[in-house]
Amino acid sequence: MGRLEGKVVVITGGGGGMGREAALVFSEEGARVCVADVDGDAAEKTAREAPDAFAVQVDVADSDSVRTMYEQTAERYGGIDVLYNNAGISPADDDSILETEPDAWQRVQDVNTKGVYLCCKHGIPHLLKRGGGSVINVASFVALVGAATSQISYTASKGAVLALSRELGVQFARQGVRVNALCPGPVETPLLLRIFGDDPAAYERRRIHLPMGRLAKPREIVNAALFLASDESSYVNGATFLVDGGLTAAYVTPE
Numbered sequence: 001m002g003r004l005e006g007k008v009v010v011i012t013g014g015g016g017g018m019g020r021e022a023a024l025v026f027s028e029e030g031a032r033v034c035v036a037d038v039d040g041d042a043a044e045k046t047a048r049e050a051p052d053a054f055a056v057q058v059d060v061a062d063s064d065s066v067r068t069m070y071e072q073t074a075e076r077y078g079g080i081d082v083l084y085n086n087a088g089i090s091p092a093d094d095d096s097i098l099e100t101e102p103d104a105w106q107r108v109q110d111v112n113t114k115g116v117y118l119c120c121k122h123g124i125p126h127l128l129k130r131g132g133g134s135v136i137n138v139a140s141f142v143a144l145v146g147a148a149t150s151q152i153s154y155t156a157s158k159g160a161v162l163a164l165s166r167e168l169g170v171q172f173a174r175q176g177v178r179v180n181a182l183c184p185g186p187v188e189t190p191l192l193l194r195i196f197g198d199d200p201a202a203y204e205r206r207r208i209h210l211p212m213g214r215l216a217k218p219r220e221i222v223n224a225a226l227f228l229a230s231d232e233s234s235y236v237n238g239a240t241f242l243v244d245g246g247l248t249a250a251y252v253t254p255e
Helices: 017-028 040-049 063-077 102-129 152-175 190-196 200-207 218-229
Strands: 008-012 032-037 053-057 082-085 133-138 177-184 240-243
Touching: 008 017, 008 063, 008 102, 017 032, 017 040, 017 082, 017 218, 032 040, 032 063, 040 053, 053 063, 063 102, 082 102, 082 218, 102 133, 102 152, 102 177, 133 152, 133 218, 152 177, 177 218, 218 240
Parallel strands: 008 032, 008 082, 032 053, 082 133, 133 177, 177 240
Antiparallel strands: none
């Protein structure tokens, strides 16, 4: 029996990167999965490769779109047990506060912050109908440390997700709903690699601060999410669940 046998999971940003990896792993572990993504074709591709999944095109910044995503999932599978709020963006024009314009700031906030708010607002009632469940909100290690190479709106959005997750974890704990913030360190995904671009020096500047000397693999983050989604984490709630290879613990790293 898989670790998520019988559970229904909704994964936003499931068309690529860590979301895609999670959809495949969770499905293999027995979950029935809604693969949701703004890119409907990417969501369909992921769903076709999973043992038991279907695809939904969703705009997480749109309330009606998010509500419909959950309604379709509940109608198809009879309910929802896990929300994996993974969708996020980090565009190139999100830079230093001195460079980032208000429209660029807002675009990130709409997806990364408002998107998690809407997914929790419309998703948690479905968990309450089941008598409880697990909410995994993807924050980031940048919610805990500062960087001179700033992405100011992204950083602020992940700090908001972290605070929101703590609040919801406390609010709904006695109703059986656990809410945790998964905080990955730098992960080897297209989103991050695009930031480095064709400049090896940009990556090396960051790698020297990584105690393990490398980026995380998507599966290493998904393994942590799998734990949070499963009943194995039944007493983990309101947590800042760091999976960063020791990055936020580091002052001086090995040579």
